[in-house]
Amino acid sequence: MAKIFRVSARTALSSVVEPIARALLRLGISPNAVTVAGTVGVLVGAVGFGARGHLIIALAIVVVFALTDFLDGTMARMKGGSTKFGAFLDSSMDRVADAGIFGSVAYWLATQDDRWGMVAALLCLASGQVVSYVKARAEGLGMTCNVGIAERPERLLSVGVGGLLAGIGLEWALPAALWILAVLSVVTIGQRVAHVYKQAQVPVA
Numbered sequence: 001m002a003k004i005f006r007v008s009a010r011t012a013l014s015s016v017v018e019p020i021a022r023a024l025l026r027l028g029i030s031p032n033a034v035t036v037a038g039t040v041g042v043l044v045g046a047v048g049f050g051a052r053g054h055l056i057i058a059l060a061i062v063v064v065f066a067l068t069d070f071l072d073g074t075m076a077r078m079k080g081g082s083t084k085f086g087a088f089l090d091s092s093m094d095r096v097a098d099a100g101i102f103g104s105v106a107y108w109l110a111t112q113d114d115r116w117g118m119v120a121a122l123l124c125l126a127s128g129q130v131v132s133y134v135k136a137r138a139e140g141l142g143m144t145c146n147v148g149i150a151e152r153p154e155r156l157l158s159v160g161v162g163g164l165l166a167g168i169g170l171e172w173a174l175p176a177a178l179w180i181l182a183v184l185s186v187v188t189i190g191q192r193v194a195h196v197y198k199q200a201q202v203p204v205a
Contacts, residue, residue: 014074017067021074031075031082032089038068039093043100051104053111055167055174059160062101066156069094091136094152098128101159109175117175120182127185128155134192143199148188155181 024034045061072090076082082090106121131148138145150158162177 017071017074018078021071021078024071025075025078031072031079032086034068034072034075035086035090035093038065038072039097041065041068042097046097046100046104050101050163051107053108055163058104059163059167063160066097091132095129095132098132098152098155099125101156102128105159105163105174105178114175117178120175120178123182124155124159124178124185127182127189128152131155131185131188131192134189134196138192138196138199143196145192145196147195148191150181150184150188155185158184 042062042065045058045065048058049055049061050058069090072086073082076086102121102125106118106125109115109117109121131150132152135145158177158181159174162174165173165177
């Protein structure tokens, strides 16, 4: 279901993103520059506003700049495909952005004396990084690892919905979303490890 939703969202975004991608390429702006700019924008929203409790403003800024993750990929395809460095940079910047988002949420919850909410945010930060690492390590060893119920889009959506609800007065929603996400992230790690384990048991021909 999540993958079907993702495909539908990408299709809907294409009609908006592709003209922008063409315009940026005509201006001589590279996909890598867009990748870095998007990460900087996410950090401004998360650290500059989210860490101070301005959750709605932070969410709006993060959503806008997170869309560059789709934009830079579209630009790369228009140029003939992503380069190895482009793929490396994109993955690296995703980790930086995720750290900024969940680190800022943890900091804000700590300032509100919500220690358990802070713990949940830190668990999400740590487990999210492991989810991504397991996939990268598996692919580096020549295996696939495209499984799991809490991949990056689901993680960002969960914290976004929790932040939105908290921003309109439902303060319990953000810690609740974080705890659910932390559990799902740990489950995802298990799913990925099990998936790689099964592949590793197949004898090499």
